Amino acid sequence: MFKICKSSVDEAFDASHNATDESGLDLINRFSMAEGWVGDLANGVIRLGEYAKALHGVDGPECGLLSMMRCYETQDRAHILGLFEQAATTSSSFCYSTTIHHGDGRRQPVFCIGESTGLEEQAEVGTMAGVFLFPKFKISAAALARLA
Structure with missing residues (x-):
């Protein structure tokens, strides 16, 4: 995914601020919502x-x-489904990025990082766990059309 849009982040970037002084978690929270x-x-x-x-x-x-x-983006669904299917058969790590389409025309980029575990042990049932990262901006339909 490669997108750029006018920033609508609540807290504007301060060029005099040294981002390298912030911890990784602080930066993640500044630029995205993680869950x-x-x-x-x-x-x-x-x-x-x-x-x-x-x-x-x-x-x-x-x-x-x-x-x-x-x-999700229609063209991304089959690939993402394939990632989950592979991860459901062998303990592994995976990631993907796509865009969520809202009914009102807005778009929300999303990144997902996850892993599956417990698939090799006979007594265990496999599980998956991961994190979604949602950048703190949304892409309007008009802005998306200008980027195309």
Whole structure:
């Protein structure tokens, strides 16, 4: 994903500020919203946090992968589904980025980093866990059209 848009971050960047003095967590919180998620491979349920639930447009904190992905870029869905399918068969790490489409024309970039574990042990049921990073800006439909 490569996008640029006019900044709408609440806290403007101060050029005199030395960002290298901030911790990684401070910088993540300044430029994005981070929220964890977990998946149960026994039943295919993904549990989202409140922010991710709202941005993905799902009703409850638990949903299936296809329900979560329905707001993603159409051309990205098959690739993301393939990542999850691979991670569901072998303990592994994965990441993806796409854009969430809202009904009002806004777009929200999203980055996901995750891992699956417990798939090699016979007594264990596999799980997935990860984090969503939502940059603190949204892309309007008009701005997106200018970028195309």
